[in-house]
Amino acid sequence: MTSNKLFDGIVIFTQVVKSGGFSAAAESMGHSSSYVSKEINKLEARLGVRLLNRTTRSIGLTPEGEAYYQQCQQLMVDAEQAVELITQHDVDPKGRLKISSPIGFANSYLQPILSEYMQRYPNVSLELDLNDRRVDVVAEGYDLAIRAALQLEESSLICRKIFSxxxxxxxxxxxxxxxxxxxxxxxxxxxxxxCYSNHKTPGRWQYKDSEGDPIQVDVRQKVLSNNAEIQLALTLSGHGICRLPKFYMTDALASGQLEILFPALPAPEIDVYVVYPSRKHLSPKVRAFIDLVVEKIPPTVLAEDASEK
Structure with missing residues (x-):
């Protein structure tokens, strides 16, 4: 028997037994009696045994039918529990939530959010990958990733913008x-x-002049790194000039350790997104985390940045 035929007729068979007849089963399932009868006949033919003894007034299980019915009942219970586990939206999130996030964003924003998430949803365990590497969300089994980019690349992932x-x-x-x-x-x-090696062209920095016309410069790459924290540390130590999102440098800018160059030019806007594999059938643990991030990220980030321009 091929696997794609293995479960054919089971739902109808169990309903016929529960209802005590073809007509009652057909009515409860929205089928005709003849359709139900044909499906039972096909199931018996495929199994090579008679499951039901039929009379004009009633049906009865054969010994083989009794044994088969008991197993089918368990299959139905297991299937219902499986569906309930992954589709309930009115229960507390549960299971393991695997997240990827840039280190700087996690340090600036995620720590209090993660703490509150764990307090709200104690049945969720977290797996955190704090890394500037651009992970493959689907292939590496992440529930979601946080990404900062001037322009998010086209992909099959669902993205939700958090802020700029x-x-x-x-x-x-x-x-x-x-x-x-x-x-x-x-x-x-x-x-x-x-320079930041995760960019497509790490040694080519883009700007716009006061009229909005592009400026492109091929810089001298003293250090090429895939880690923004290292870039920031080396910049603070006086080893060079770097470009980073503000959330990496909030404290250093506030304390005067770093100076913003080219203040007369428009600063590029970097968008921060939550990306995840699918909007359809989003699990409660993922939905709850995304909602909490949107709730807790300061809505004044754009306004604060605009005031510094």
């Missing part, structure tokens, strides 16, 4: 003291630049 922040080109006072302050992006070709 500014990206700044920055240097430390020590670096500026030793190497001078560049006043235009084209001057970066003569400076030490710390």
């Amino acid at each position: 922040c500014k990206g700044y080109t920055v240097a430390s006072k020590a670096y500026i003291s030793r190497h001078g302050r560049p006043h235009h992006p084209q001057e970066l070709s003569r400076h030490h630049c710390l």
